[in-house]
Amino acid sequence: MTDRVRFALFAAGIVPLGVFLVWAVAGLSPFGYYPGPYGDVVNAIATAQRHVLNVATAVNFDYRGFDTLGEEYILFTSVAGLILILRERRQTQGKRTSLGETERADGVGALSLVLLPVIVVFGMYMAVHGGLTPGGGFQGGAIIASGFLLAYLGSGHPAFHAIGKIEILEVFESLGAAAYVVIGLAALGLGLSFLQNFMPLGGRGNLVSGGTIWAINIAVMLEVATGLVIALSEFLKEIEP
């Protein structure tokens, strides 16, 4: 295919696309226009019904808890697939590509290890306050994982693999993933719908409030934090010195 034919094909596609795109954008509702009733309804009733102040969390972990369960298992399955592919390949091929370890200043290493527990505590804070302030289990888990990432960047492979013992992480990842389903099934056992909120709701604005919302947030934090650290760990083993 010559350049001219290729360009003609490209033009034949891009010009109509551009025209339709401009037409469609011109016909959009004005910025910020919101027609649906659901957001307003949830905003009005969520705090009274579920005793959480962050309505987004009430939607994610209660009203639409089933969707979040699916999202959590996307991550779980991805991590499992990553482990399966990378470990299998490392074991059968046996050879590893070595890049050599980068030299790091002692102070940088020490600082990264001092910051790790601080970041982990902050991530846990984010998760347990999911019902009160922006954030929740997913955000808290991702923050915890970024602390481990910092530990690797500052201290290198040995420190990272010593802190993030993969055998222990795998257990906690499975526990976090299972806890979500168990909470859902427990509701079934009590004669309610799957994932229906059955735990005591607690006082509005209290740290422990929202019933299962609070519990599921912690399960998700566990799953996301350990899942992401396992993924990091598997990637880093690929470039181990």
Place this chain on the structure above:
Amino acid sequence: MSVYQAVIYALIAIFATVTVLTRDPKVQIFPYAFYGMLLAILFFILQAPDVTLSELAVGTALIPFLVLVTLAKMRARER
């Protein structure tokens, strides 16, 4: 649309274009990470702080890092 929104939309358009036009993946990941941070700021301006926190951790720290590790691995194999 407020001034903040207009500014952040313009910056996002610029950095998205820069990301696409950068040909070397090793360099590309930096405008991409910055683009992720701009998206996080946009979500914050649009009053979606929950999404801001996810985007910050995933888009500006974890994804760029995983891409960099993959690139390092590929470079090592080419040698």
